[in-house]
Amino acid sequence: MSARATTTWISGPVLRAASEGAFLLREAVVVGDDRLLGEVIRVARDEITVQVYEDTSGLRPGDPVEGSGRLLSIRLGPGILGNIFDGLLRPIGVDGTDGDAAPDAAPDSVWVRPGMREAPAGRFRFTPTVAVGDRVAPGSVLGDVGPDGAEPAEQGLRQRCLVPPDAAAGHIVELADAGSVAEDAAVCTLRTDDGGEYDVALSHRWPVRLPRPVAKRLPEDEPMLTGQRILDCLFPIARGGTASIPGGFGTGKTVLLETIAKWCDADVIVYVGCGERGNELAGLLAEFLELQDPRTGRPLLERTVVIANTSNMPVAAREASIYTGITVAEYFRDQGLDVALMADSTSRWAEALREVSGRLGELPGEGGYPAYLSSRLADFYERAARVETLAGEQGSVSVMGAVSPPSGDFSEPVTNHTRRYVGCLWALDVRRAQARFYPAIHPLTSYSNSAQGLARWWHSEGCTRWETLRRRFLTLLEDEARLERMARIIGRDAMPPRQRLTLLCAQLINQAFLRQSAFSEIDRYATPQRQAVMMRLIGSFIDAGDKLLADGVPPERINAAPIFRSLMRMGEEIPEGDWERFSELDRELTATVRRLREEAAEVDV
Numbered sequence: 392m393s394a395r396a397t398t399t400w401i402s403g404p405v406l407r408a409a410s411e412g413a414f415l416l417r418e419a420v421v422v423g424d425d426r427l428l429g430e431v432i433r434v435a436r437d438e439i440t441v442q443v444y445e446d447t448s449g450l451r452p453g454d455p456v457e458g459s460g461r462l463l464s465i466r467l468g469p470g471i472l473g474n475i476f477d478g479l480l481r482p483i484g485v486d487g488t489d490g491d492a493a494p495d496a497a498p499d500s501v502w503v504r505p506g507m508r509e510a511p512a513g514r515f516r517f518t519p520t521v522a523v524g525d526r527v528a529p530g531s532v533l534g535d536v537g538p539d540g541a542e543p544a545e546q547g548l549r550q551r552c553l554v555p556p557d558a559a560a561g562h563i564v565e566l567a568d569a570g571s572v573a574e575d576a577a578v579c580t581l582r583t584d585d586g587g588e589y590d591v592a593l594s595h596r597w598p599v600r601l602p603r604p605v606a607k608r609l610p611e612d613e614p615m616l617t618g619q620r621i622l623d624c625l626f627p628i629a630r631g632g633t634a635s636i637p638g639g640f641g642t643g644k645t646v647l648l649e650t651i652a653k654w655c656d657a658d659v660i661v662y663v664g665c666g667e668r669g670n671e672l673a674g675l676l677a678e679f680l681e682l683q684d685p686r687t688g689r690p691l692l693e694r695t696v697v698i699a700n701t702s703n704m705p706v707a708a709r710e711a712s713i714y715t716g717i718t719v720a721e722y723f724r725d726q727g728l729d730v731a732l733m734a735d736s737t738s739r740w741a742e743a744l745r746e747v748s749g750r751l752g753e754l755p756g757e758g759g760y761p762a763y764l765s766s767r768l769a770d771f772y773e774r775a776a777r778v779e780t781l782a783g784e785q786g787s788v789s790v791m792g793a794v795s796p797p798s799g800d801f802s803e804p805v806t807n808h809t810r811r812y813v814g815c816l817w818a819l820d821v822r823r824a825q826a827r828f829y830p831a832i833h834p835l836t837s838y839s840n841s842a843q844g845l846a847r848w849w850h851s852e853g854c855t856r857w858e859t860l861r862r863r864f865l866t867l868l869e870d871e872a873r874l875e876r877m878a879r880i881i882g883r884d885a886m887p888p889r890q891r892l893t894l895l896c897a898q899l900i901n902q903a904f905l906r907q908s909a910f911s912e913i914d915r916y917a918t919p920q921r922q923a924v925m926m927r928l929i930g931s932f933i934d935a936g937d938k939l940l941a942d943g944v945p946p947e948r949i950n951a952a953p954i955f956r957s958l959m960r961m962g963e964e965i966p967e968g969d970w971e972r973f974s975e976l977d978r979e980l981t982a983t984v985r986r987l988r989e990e991a992a993e994v995d996v
């Protein structure tokens with residue numbers, strides 16, 4: 392029988408209750424007549440403290456609390472993909488219809504109803520890839536799963552049915568034939584070595600705060616391509632890597648995360664909207680409904696899971712949402728897929744942590760956040776990895792989290808602690824954003840620890856100078872910052888030609904390569920081939936500049952040549968796949984260099 396308790400004290404999303412029976416720490420409970428969902432966050436001898444994931448208005452002392460006997464967990468199954476949930480994976484309709492909205496409904500608001508439960512089980516087509524008598528282990532693949540009734544050509548992403556990772560190994564004694572099954576109905580019965588039997592369905596439950604097991608972690612030597620040049624070429628993230636995007640108000644965190652969600656080369660996108668404004672999220676959903684996946688031509692939402700906890704939703708569910716998000720991501724990873732998780736914004740998540748901690752009367756640490764802020768951030772980011780799954784396949788979860796430091800102060804606790812656990816820092820700069828230079832990632836305050844490990848991948852793609860050019864670009868940008876300071880004092884014209892050439896090259900790198908509007912039809916996304924061609928052309932320009940300078944050509948003559956303008960505009964003007972126009976630019980550059988050298992030689996004579 393499940394344990395019971397009686398509410399004695401309520402403060403916002405937190406309540407205390409006198410317990411009759413043993414509750415587990417982190418056990419899921421239901422509270423009051425509306426059966427609001429909660430989680431036990433503290434256990435004493437005869438009292439429990441519960442964090443409630445819904446609006447607690449109307450609860451009163453004396454209301455019953457009922458234990459479930461299991462840790463707070465979510466149901467993971469094929470029905471998750473293409474849907475929108477709250478922080479505990481309860482479906483939410485984009486128009487308040489409790490998850491049943493027509494797919495083309497105008498998403499102008501997001502709602503959660505009290506006492507809401509998980510999504511009803513859908514039907515899917517199951518095709519077994521094992522046979523009766525086979526021995527299977529935890530995490531083994533039992534079969535493929537696709538939409539019910541769809542032709543194979545229309546099936547979109549292939550999902551898998553897995554033996555739950557926490558189940559026992561055994562032999563298959565019964566197996567469903569290929570066909571339509573309900574998500575929660577048994578498709579397979581297993582007999583374990585001790586003679587017990589259990590059923591496996593397309594879906595299974597998993598506790599949100601517990602990382603799912605893997606066979607082993609793999610090195611991060613494959614890039615997760617974002618289509619954004621400043622990221623892929625200067626500050627790349629590996630599959631299974633982590634990145635933090637700190638940025639002051641309005642510097643472009645949301646637009647950057649959404650752009651990555653739309654164009655990155657992951658199989659599944661998990662987008663956690665954490666405490667953002669409701670209409671911002673509604674706008675994102677509307678866009679996802681319309682957008683086509685560039686790789687498959689199918690709706691982008693079909694391979695996306697949105698977990699939405701807008702600023703008007705209960706604060707405690709926001710605290711759980713990032714763990715729910717990463718558990719969903721791990722579930723798809725375990726099917727051998729590459730998953731990208733975006734969390735916007737982890738600062739709003741940390742605020743939820745602070746609010747609950749305050750209600751508990753815990754001693755506040757730095758910035759009023761609880762002392763365990765750092766370890767909670769570590770718990771989250773540590774779950775990103777490229778792995779060999781229990782079934783022996785490869786999958787990954789890459790995590791990108793926005794941070795909104797108050798007043799853009801990067802020394803505040805959330806930004807500071809996050810920095811310790813991430814491999815990439817994509818720091819957004821207020822001044823760049825004010826100049827409408829997007830993405831406003833500052834090349835001197837950002838970094839990536841994965842760049843070295845990814846050079847081999849770029850070599851294998853034919854971009855053998857990737858590492859050299861990357862370093863060259865970064866050095867020029869560093870020199871630019873120093874020279875700009877000097878130029879402000881003595882004026883640009885008074886600077887020696889070498890320094891003026893450095894400023895010219897840095898201008899080209901910034902404007903032609905790093906600047907990339909998320910709203911440009913042609914340039915919002917760049918394939919690695921297009922990035923590599925552009926990188927090489929700019930590299931050739933820099934080399935040519937050095938030679939011309941040695942021949943006495945002043946930087947202003949190079950600047951005035953039409954090729955400079957053409958290079959500056961190539962991102963906006965040359966679309967994907969038009970390699971001939973890039974080759975033309977290359978030829979034009981060679982011709983320009985020849986002409987300028989000849990002119991310089993004539994002047995010398």
Ligand SMILES: Nc1ncnc2c1ncn2[C@@H]1O[C@H](COP(=O)(O)OP(=O)(O)OP(=O)(O)O)[C@@H](O)[C@H]1O
Pocket residue numbers: 638639640641642643644645646647650795829830831907908909910
């Ligand atoms: N990559 C980009 N390309 C073009 N425009 C951009 C880009 N990034 C941001 N912008 C512009 O900047 C505006 C603000 O961006 P965004 O809403 O992403 O900022 P934010 O940092 O998430 O803001 P907040 O602090 O309010 O959450 C956008 O509406 C857009 O006009």
